[in-house]
Amino acid sequence: MRVRFPMSPRCAALLLLLGPAAPHHATASGQPDDVRITILYDAFGRPSALQKDWGYSAFIEYGGMRILFDTGNNPQVLAQNAKAKGIDLSNLDFVVLSHRHGDHMGGLA
Numbered sequence: 001m002r003v004r005f006p007m008s009p010r011c012a013a014l015l016l017l018l019g020p021a022a023p024h025h026a027t028a029s030g031q032p033d034d035v036r037i038t039i040l041y042d043a044f045g046r047p048s049a050l051q052k053d054w055g056y057s058a059f060i061e062y063g064g065m066r067i068l069f070d071t072g073n074n075p076q077v078l079a080q081n082a083k084a085k086g087i088d089l090s091n092l093d094f095v096v097l098s099h100r101h102g103d104h105m106g107g108l109a
Contacts, residue, residue: 036061040081041072041107050081055103059085065093071107078107 039045041057055073059066059082068089072078082089097105 038085038087040085040087041070041078049084051077053077055106057081057104057107059087059089066091067094067096068092069096070098070104071095073103073106075107075109 038059038061039057040050040059041053041055042050043052043054045052053073055077056070057072057078058069060069061067072081079089095108097108099105
């Protein structure tokens with residue numbers, strides 16, 4: 001499995017969550033599919049086009065699945081950040097809510 005970004009503790013937790021349960025598809029080279037995790041919502045990090053706000057959300061592409069992990073605090077901020085990253089959230093396979101805090105599930109609307 002190749003990850004295309006520096007691994008933060010949250011991203012490592014996402015991979016652990018997906019690891020045993022997610023299907024492992026092989027490419028023509030025999031290697032597992034790439035995993036792509038795009039942070040959509042966070043209060044920290046380098047300056048970027050994304051609006052920062054208290055909360056967390058990540059978009060995961062793995063084995064042909066499109067998974068939204070948490071939804072941040074505000075649905076407008078989540079929608080704006082997804083649009084800035086070119087991600088369409090209208091066609092998801094799963095939404096995973098890690099816990100019942102507004103900064104992780106407030107953007108679900």
